[in-house]
Amino acid sequence: xxxxxxxxxxxxxxxxxxxxxxxxxxxxxxxxxxxxxxxxxxxxxxxxxxxxxxxxxxxxxxxxxxxxxxxxxxxxxxxxxxxxxxxxxxxxxxxxxxxxxxxxxxxxxxxxxxxxxxxxxxxxxxxxxxxxxxxxxxxxxxxxxxxxxxxxxxxxxxxxxxxxxxxxxxxxxxxxxxxxxxxxxxxxxxxxxxxxxxxxxxxxxxxxxxxxxxxxxxxxxxxxxxxxxxxxxxxxxxxxxxxxxxxxxxxxxxxxxx
Amino acid sequence: xxxxxxxxxxxxxxxxxxxxxxxxxxxxxxxxxxxxxxxxxxxxxxxxxxxxxxxxxxxxxxxxxxxxxxxxxxxxxxxxxxxxxxxxxxxxxxxxxxxxxxxxxxxxxxxxxxxxxxxxxxxxxxxxxxxxxxxxxxxxxxxxxxxxxxxxxxxxxxxxxxxxxxxxxxxxxxxxxxxxxxxxxxxxxxxxxxxxxxxxxxxxxxxxxxxxxxxxxxxxxxxxxxxxxxxxxxxxxxxxxxxxx
Numbered sequence: 001x002x003x004x005x006x007x008x009x010x011x012x013x014x015x016x017x018x019x020x021x022x023x024x025x026x027x028x029x030x031x032x033x034x035x036x037x038x039x040x041x042x043x044x045x046x047x048x049x050x051x052x053x054x055x056x057x058x059x060x061x062x063x064x065x066x067x068x069x070x071x072x073x074x075x076x077x078x079x080x081x082x083x084x085x086x087x088x089x090x091x092x093x094x095x096x097x098x099x100x101x102x103x104x105x106x107x108x109x110x111x112x113x114x115x116x117x118x119x120x121x122x123x124x125x126x127x128x129x130x131x132x133x134x135x136x137x138x139x140x141x142x143x144x145x146x147x148x149x150x151x152x153x154x155x156x157x158x159x160x161x162x163x164x165x166x167x168x169x170x171x172x173x174x175x176x177x178x179x180x181x182x183x184x185x186x187x188x189x190x191x192x193x194x195x196x197x198x199x200x201x202x203x204x205x206x207x208x209x210x211x212x213x214x215x216x217x218x219x220x221x222x223x224x225x226x227x228x229x230x231x232x233x234x235x236x237x238x239x240x241x242x243x244x245x246x247x248x249x250x251x252x253x254x255x256x257x258x
Numbered sequence: 259x260x261x262x263x264x265x266x267x268x269x270x271x272x273x274x275x276x277x278x279x280x281x282x283x284x285x286x287x288x289x290x291x292x293x294x295x296x297x298x299x300x301x302x303x304x305x306x307x308x309x310x311x312x313x314x315x316x317x318x319x320x321x322x323x324x325x326x327x328x329x330x331x332x333x334x335x336x337x338x339x340x341x342x343x344x345x346x347x348x349x350x351x352x353x354x355x356x357x358x359x360x361x362x363x364x365x366x367x368x369x370x371x372x373x374x375x376x377x378x379x380x381x382x383x384x385x386x387x388x389x390x391x392x393x394x395x396x397x398x399x400x401x402x403x404x405x406x407x408x409x410x411x412x413x414x415x416x417x418x419x420x421x422x423x424x425x426x427x428x429x430x431x432x433x434x435x436x437x438x439x440x441x442x443x444x445x446x447x448x449x450x451x452x453x454x455x456x457x458x459x460x461x462x463x464x465x466x467x468x469x470x471x472x473x474x475x476x477x478x479x480x481x482x483x484x485x486x487x488x489x490x491x492x493x494x495x496x497x498x499x500x501x502x503x
Contacts, residue, residue, distance in 0.1 A: 070336065072494070088494075095338035104329030107320060114333075121337035121344075167333055 014206035053217035122171025139166035322404035402482035405489025422449035
């Protein structure tokens, strides 16, 4: 991958969403004026080398925001740019590391083959061997060859999520979107995930993490954003050098938004 | 009612887990009751069509549903790839595997049939091209329907095959209808059974060899692949892929 156009120009954030309005509904709903808005003016920005956590109640529009940033959904109004480009175009040119909330791996594929294919699709030929070893390490399977030769869908839920995450991070994408990444992960896998996120930040990626687990996200995030009913409600900076109290963060974030 | 014994429970579970497979088998049997294959190559047709229905259709539908528009699509489409380039590459892989499997199985079945003398002896230079052609056509139809329908594509493919075989049966086909506009429109959708049969009969030496029927079959397959590609493009452009994911 070349770096052309991959970074946002000047001080422009790598991920930018401004006053996004996105709604669900087919032709019938649109004609009847019964569209179901999921985002009603949400705004967010993530700079290169920054981790932003997105929190909020169920149905707040976190997943919809991710799908819009991936270019899988189109915004009816507002501005959405990834690396200074329209999201779908950026994704096709440079790739995005995306992990959905519900991980459904394709059947038939072995874990090893999935990782290989993800590496093949995202890394240049001369870097693939190293990228594959890195993907195995990111999944936490270095000393677990038996899991790699198993069918991916026969692995446990947590392992499937680790496989998907390693596939998503293959090729070191500059934009990483993780939707509920901590769900179903055991303690070592959570530690591995935090390490993966910090590595992504260290290499200059913009990381957006949606999660209900405030205690986990305050350990990795530079900012925490509350999304409520499709609107960005609160933005709270996190100083990783400080000893952060989850209760204090919760109070700051949800004050007046209970 | 007395409770089931452990063995009965296991049998009941086994039967329940095979319901869809059994329904598919019954549907295929019904298809042959509705439209028995043409007489000159009966045994070969049976074997090829049954194997294609059992292997080619599911083998193409699975990646189409799971990896192109289904929940697994986001795994690949997040990578720096153009949707259609990726889809065509994945389709080519699946189709190559499908054709190879069907040809292998048809050859094995023919060899076994020959030893039992229940199938007419069929040389490999007949089995290989016919098996490959039927697989490619059926796989294209399966891909074209799967790209648009998230449910019921298997039944649609079966219905299309049944209808194609039924409409073109000599005793059913109305010459006026075949020459008329309806057949012209239907020919775009239904499988090119007459052209396929001409290719088969050319290979058996019953008809002189002509390239047009083969080209018609390939054009039909390409048409369905284009329909599928448009479906994938539409799914990504309208966000349908995200809703399925």
